Amino acid sequence: MRFASRVNRLAGKGAEAWTLHAKALDQQHETGKDVLFLTVGEPDFDTPLAIQQAAIASMRSGNTHYSPIVGTKALRSAIADWHTELTDQPVSAEQVVVTSGAQCALFCAMQCLAQPGDEVIATDPRYSTYEAVIGATGADLVSVPLLPDRNFTLDLASLRAAVTPRTRVILLNSPHNPTGAVLHPDTLEAVAALCCEADVWLVSDEVYGALTYGPRHRSPAALPGMEDRCVVVSSLSKSHAMTGWRVGWAIAPEAMAGHLYNLVLSMLYSCPGFIQDASVVAIREASGEVRRMQAAYRRRRDLMAPWLDALPGLSCASPEGGMFVMLDVRRSGLDAQSFAERLLAEERVAVLPGEGFGKQAAGFCRLSLGFSDETLTEACRRIEAFTLRLEAENTLLTAAP
Numbered sequence: 313m314r315f316a317s318r319v320n321r322l323a324g325k326g327a328e329a330w331t332l333h334a335k336a337l338d339q340q341h342e343t344g345k346d347v348l349f350l351t352v353g354e355p356d357f358d359t360p361l362a363i364q365q366a367a368i369a370s371m372r373s374g375n376t377h378y379s380p381i382v383g384t385k386a387l388r389s390a391i392a393d394w395h396t397e398l399t400d401q402p403v404s405a406e407q408v409v410v411t412s413g414a415q416c417a418l419f420c421a422m423q424c425l426a427q428p429g430d431e432v433i434a435t436d437p438r439y440s441t442y443e444a445v446i447g448a449t450g451a452d453l454v455s456v457p458l459l460p461d462r463n464f465t466l467d468l469a470s471l472r473a474a475v476t477p478r479t480r481v482i483l484l485n486s487p488h489n490p491t492g493a494v495l496h497p498d499t500l501e502a503v504a505a506l507c508c509e510a511d512v513w514l515v516s517d518e519v520y521g522a523l524t525y526g527p528r529h530r531s532p533a534a535l536p537g538m539e540d541r542c543v544v545v546s547s548l549s550k551s552h553a554m555t556g557w558r559v560g561w562a563i564a565p566e567a568m569a570g571h572l573y574n575l576v577l578s579m580l581y582s583c584p585g586f587i588q589d590a591s592v593v594a595i596r597e598a599s600g601e602v603r604r605m606q607a608a609y610r611r612r613r614d615l616m617a618p619w620l621d622a623l624p625g626l627s628c629a630s631p632e633g634g635m636f637v638m639l640d641v642r643r644s645g646l647d648a649q650s651f652a653e654r655l656l657a658e659e660r661v662a663v664l665p666g667e668g669f670g671k672q673a674a675g676f677c678r679l680s681l682g683f684s685d686e687t688l689t690e691a692c693r694r695i696e697a698f699t700l701r702l703e704a705e706n707t708l709l710t711a712a713p
């Protein structure tokens with residue numbers, strides 16, 4: 313049987329990024345021993361109780377039927393208000409389209425903006441699903457390198473150089489997965505000016521917007537000239553520990569929101585009503601819990617990054633946002649894949665080799681902060697034991713190659 317050629321554009325490096333995770337699951341299954349999975353970007357917190365109770369109450373009251381296609385007015389208004397509070401950009405509920413997680417919003421936004429013959433610019437490294445999301449539109453992905461020796465910050469000259477007459481969209485993510493880098497106001501301003509000058513769309517993935525550890529989150533959507541050319545994608549997954557509820561959204565200019573409506577109508581036909589009711593409670597009533605979780609991620613970052621940075625053969629910069637730390641293993645004498653494989657085999661700690669996120673992340677491993685202080689302390693101990701063994705084997709290099 314024949315498949316559409318599109319299926320080939322859905323597979324790629326993004327799917328390969330998870331090989332080590334699958335191997336760790338096998339190892340745990342076969343040996344029955346405790347593996348510490350620092351692979352997954354999954355909050356370890358339970359969804360706050362008030363949100364769970366709101367979902368149950370809504371379900372009990374009979375809200376188990378179809379809902380408005382792109383979200384209830386109450387949820388769209390709550391999202392619009394929260395976005396304004398977080399970013400200072402006033403938006404109306406009509407600009408908000410509720411989807412099944414930010415992933416679905418990204419997919420929908422890209423389907424509305426890019427087509428075969430276009431180019432979409434994204435960073436290298438980048439979140440692992442971007443390649444397939446862009447690929448599914450038929451457009452070509454153009455990578456802009458985020459250099460490890462510049463702390464993976466966006467270099468404007470490289471971004472500018474990547475823009476061609478075929479460029480239709482620039483896709484950015486701040487705070488960034490996997491690197492934890494945050495786009496600062498001057499960079500955002502320059503990106504916005506470039507988008508206006510080159511007449512391209514900006515899709516801004518802000519799923520970690522509530523998880524910044526320095527200055528507050530900024531959205532490029534709030535900048536002059538962006539009101540007609542910026543789509544913000546976000547969700548409750550990380551901020552509210554609600555990954556499994558699948559609530560996300562796109563905030564788009566009204567004309568685009570109309571196209572998103574048609575797309576959501578034909579592929580999703582609304583998110584469950586009781587989940588939307590609970591999401592209103594999440595946004596309107598759970599800000600204290602959100603702040604507590606954010607403080608916990610910051611504490612874990614401060615626990616892990618300096619510890620790992622002090623180990624022989626390793627470096628670890630403190631991320632400015634998000635829920636990951638990037639461990640630089642370039643001086644360990646091992647490439648990231650071998651480092652991760654040996655760490656799993658010898659110390660039962662699973663981390664993701666950076667290559668799965670892009671060439672520039674080769675030599676790095678991504679570690680998730682979605683675990684208790686005790687688990688992360690134990691993971692650091694095991695990584696320390698492993699690097700001391702590497703030191704004894706004399707494999708460490710004195711400087712990065």
Ligand SMILES: Cc1ncc(COP(=O)(O)O)c(C=O)c1O
Nearest residue numbers: 413414415439489519547549560
């Ligand atoms: C950068 C980035 N964008 C989008 C997503 C998807 O989020 P959601 O669970 O809301 O679909 C993730 C999930 O890890 C992510 O890291």
